[in-house]
Amino acid sequence: MPNPTAAMLVIGDEILSGRTRDANMHYLAGELTQVGIDLAEVRVVSDDPEAITNAVKALSEAYDTVFTSGGIGPTHDDITADNVARAFGRPISIRDDARALLEAHYAKSDQTLNDARLRMARIPDGATLIDNPVSTAPGFTIENVHVMAGVPAIFKAMVASVLPTLTGGAPVVSLSERIYRGEGDIAGPLGALAERYAELSIGSYPFQQDGKFGAQIVIRGTDADQVNAAMDELKAEFPA
Template sequence: MPDAANSPGAQLGAAPRIVTACVVLIGDEILSGRTRDSNLSYISGHLNQIGVQVREARIIPDVEETIVSVINEVRARHDYVFTTGGIGPTHDDITADAIARAFGVPIGPHPEAMAILETHYRETGGEFTEARKRMARIPEGASLIANPLSKAPGFQIGNVFVMAGVPMVMQVMLDSLTPRLEGGATMRSRTVSGQIGEGTIAEKLGALQKRYPDVVIGSYPYYRGKIFGTSLVMRGVDAGLLDEVAGEAAALIRGFGIEPVEGEPA
């Protein structure tokens, strides 16, 4: 893991050090061709923006021994490891157990994860079944990765970040964990939300992105019961430029007669 003494900018005038990552895509459905992966390109592009270079990628099956072996191999070779897939509620979702075994730690229900999921299913009217409780099993010593979309969290243990395989969920998890990463430059983030559909703002949002190529603008739909909307997440290294883009994003939403809010919706 990068430390403070060796972090980019730790020495005045020093060139940013090379920070490397490996992406591990876990799932029989990818290897069989049933699912076409889009996570690798998204993760690589996202990390590149913050000075983290993806130097290696693996696609491996839902086999515990394979997961353990690969994770221990690549986490020793790279600053960061990012995994996708295998943390859902079904019997073949074995990634969390395999990661715990790779680190030699026990796994069990995480109090915060249990509370998040219990609240989510109570509010949405779903039953918090034993299968769904599996998604709250986290290796001992791991910290949670927030999932604003479907709530079931990912987790970080050591330099390994474990995320969902569903692209939309993976993307919001990646946004959530980004502040923990050290790269060639500090990536900052601003969020503006509004009760408006992505399709309505897509054209103007595309034009906004073209005007500000140094800021990465992401669009993420959200649902709160019968209420839906879109969160615009802006990422960049220049705080002043982010403020400018966030102001334009808010004006964009306001131009459709919708009052924007700073940050994620309540």
């Protein structure tokens, strides 16, 4: 049975303008691989209502699970929650459970729960809250979409909350080997190996460092015996 699939939607002008380098995609990719969920596609869109709703609809229909990052803070450019609600045709308003979390948090702080901060309690009808142990303002899950913060520390904490609720697939076993030959010399035998082991994913990543060059060959699959057998054949073909 193939592994469940996932997509990620990164929302934010700051990524597309080059101001900020996204860190959440790489983190989520690694976490999903460990639990046997295939991250199949990532999209990055700007803080634009149509762009967000269209991407949420497309990815929610195409994949088992969708993760979003960014755009759920208190400022005017934080429009993710409203547009995810719109994508599913759900009403959205300040919800009592989210408001209670924020009230408890700000009661202990020297900041006030003003109208801007109350926007962070806007949650679509029927959504489930995602815990935010870092700064309280929650994310939420609606249908198969998990809406999370863009600040990396909060994103990581929310991923940790959500992952145990998902059904993973067979964990992927991965072996890699550095071969100090030109990638073009490796390509022929490697292509033949990939044909013999059609169920495995075999990738070649050229490198050049310290005056040496070559390619790192990565063999991945859910059947550890197959991965080992393919790696043995590779090493026999290209002895160190």
